[in-house]
Amino acid sequence: MAATLSPEKILKELSDLWVSEGQHGQAEDASGVLRACTMTLVVVAEQDDDPQGLGETLAALMPEHPARAIVIRLSGAGGRALAERVYQQCWMPFGQRRQICCEQVEITASDGALADLPSVVLPLAVADLPAIVWCRSARLFALPEFEALVALAHKVVIDSGAMPDAPAALARMRLWLNGGPVLGDLSWTRLTRWRNMLAQIFENRERLARLENVRRVTVDYPGERPNTCALFMGCWVRDCISRDAELAFAPGAWTGTGPASLVLRVRLEGQGIDVELRRDQDRMITTVDGLSQCTNLPVATPYLLMREELGIVRRDPVFERTLASAAHLQYPNGK
């Protein structure tokens, strides 16, 4: 790997790629290629972080959120070393003859070169469009160099549940709430369907009238201590109803197949009201005052989670409020 990278050279390579693709497309079937871009998506991942899975996720995201994707692979300790390659992500829409393509740049950086990354990423970001940083590396998140990338971003997406010290991650994100970038947390995104279902239950006016009777909120989680999904869920429900309601977290066990659900069950109890949401395989069972309903609840893949996050480029007041509550729950005296 070289010690330096020239953003201008990368931009020239991208430009050459389009010219060549255009000529190739015209020669093949005279229909050419269509270039699409709505944002710059910077993905930071460790070198060994599932290259195939990440590639497939990005390929799936591009048709809905066409972007100039800059994938930064962290090669770990070593001297100051940077490398790059450019390529395209193309797809043929169903029933069409013309390809649609997005550009992708992959940069490999050793720890010694982390400080140089912002100076490479900044000129590569597409003008006038939002830059979104998706940090998959818990290691980089903890390093001071990450702050420089955050400063370039319009939005930062992390997965606090995947951090070795999730409470500390929440506390750090809480610091960004004042004037920092727009924040996204995949541990929160995983709850959208649960939350939506709960909201739907209270569209019924009679039930809504009984909501103030709720005195206890219980969130069951797998494992030994509540994960961030469970924390977010509990804090969100309590913030929505009343601070007076008791919030309890209870350990449980995931008995289904596939990846464990991070929230097993949510229950709201009070006089004249009993609402329960429970995950069962790829379905959600809602039980309201004894009446059960089953709906489809597909496993939240990274693609589905990022698809939702990329669709939101402005501040999310509900998440920010819940993040503050969850961080407070972990560190009542601040951190």
Next chain:
Amino acid sequence: MPTENPFQDPLRFERQVPECVIVIFGANGDLTRRKLMPALYRLAFDRRLSAGFAVIGISRTPISDEQFRERMRDAVQKFSEDTKFDEGVWNAFAAGLFYVAGDIGDAKLYQDVAARLSEIEEQRHTGGNVLFYLSTQPSQYAPAALGIGAAGMGKGNGWRRLVAEKPFGHSLETARELSSQLHQVFQESDVYRIDHYLGKETVQNILAFRFGNGIFEPLWNRRYVNHVQITAAESIGVEGRGAYYEEAGALADMIQNHMLQVMATIAMEPSASFRADSVRDERSKLLRSIRRMKPDEIRLNSVPGQYGSAGIGGQRVPGYLEEPGVRPGSQTDTYAAVCFFVENWRWAGVPFYLRSGKRLPKRVTEIAIQFNLAPLAIFDQNDGEMSPNLLIVRIQPDEGISLKFLSKRPGSGMNLRPVSMDFNYGSSFGERSPSAYETLLLDAIIGDATLYTRQDMVEASWSVVEPIQDVWRETRFEFPNYAAGSWGPAAADEMLARRGHVWRKP
């Protein structure tokens, strides 16, 4: 007591849906099986329906709830085009399906339905909200509505709404008569006249395109627009529905409702807000601004057609008169082309050409807005074709928007060539678009009437279409006047040629 749902998160959630029961009159009919039930199942699959949601199907055939569920299961499996059939979701959904047998003209039917509604409201906590859906012959709309009223179901604990399919009358007078009968039980604000064209994503996108962007609206007027063509072409014939089509025709079946609604959407003034009444007021104003033509104008500005037999792709297809259920010597229009003018400051003098027909070369629905040529041709005509700018909104298939403009060809000399800048709905948004019925059913449950037709809009449409029908009825046409598989009668080309225009061949 909370009045607003504190769990709502509009940034991330789709619109919330209240509990309700849908009562479908004509539950064994084609529309219910092909469109309504697959749409409702898809909404359940996507978790868009509330936990207590229920359907009561009504038809004459005496069958049990269980038999009705089986029939609907078959329909969903057969007609759900892009939705996986999930046993668990279906079982939960089917538990809310019920059936009541009876005749629409029989008062006992409504007593039975009322009793069933009470049971369901008790069991499934539907809050008294009921949506009555008329999926029957239009002649049964009024008896059904009056029966609902006589049984006291027009009012209840929750809201009561009525959805009616087109046609809304077959003339201005009958449309008014039908409305006045519906209004004996339901207020106009609770009557939802469905026009499934307005539920299509691309038709809704016209509003986003026009009023969400700043650059197009300044061009959207008589100063820059030369003319507008709206085409709704079908490649199929009447497909065994000859008897129905004999009573309808292309003008009444397509132009009076779908196409005039699309025209209103493309030509209306910006509404002050996106509230239902605000948008519908503007659509209605536009429809009322369309010039009502006199008989001599109608002869110059409208062309009926009827297809004759022809060979298409090596296969002979029958002419309309050979179709089953068609009267010998029928004068029914399987094609209609009309040139409308809008009498307001924005559109005065701009022709709006609308055409719809069966057995045309392909299935396509699109709007083409042709702009005026550049005021001065500074490039030598020999260097390239002087072609006008065109903005094309494709409603189906390949939904999207294209802008055609001239560009210099690479190389020496100033050679111009038309090029197209395309936005393709399917490729820009990879996610599935809901079907028109999913959108419209959900809107009706939520109480959003933006995409539904109001009585004044129906009357305004009939006001401009009825005089054309009258003239056509008085005239004996030499049918067939276009061959199956062609783009319609020569007279339709001549109608445009008189103004120096040419139909697009989409």
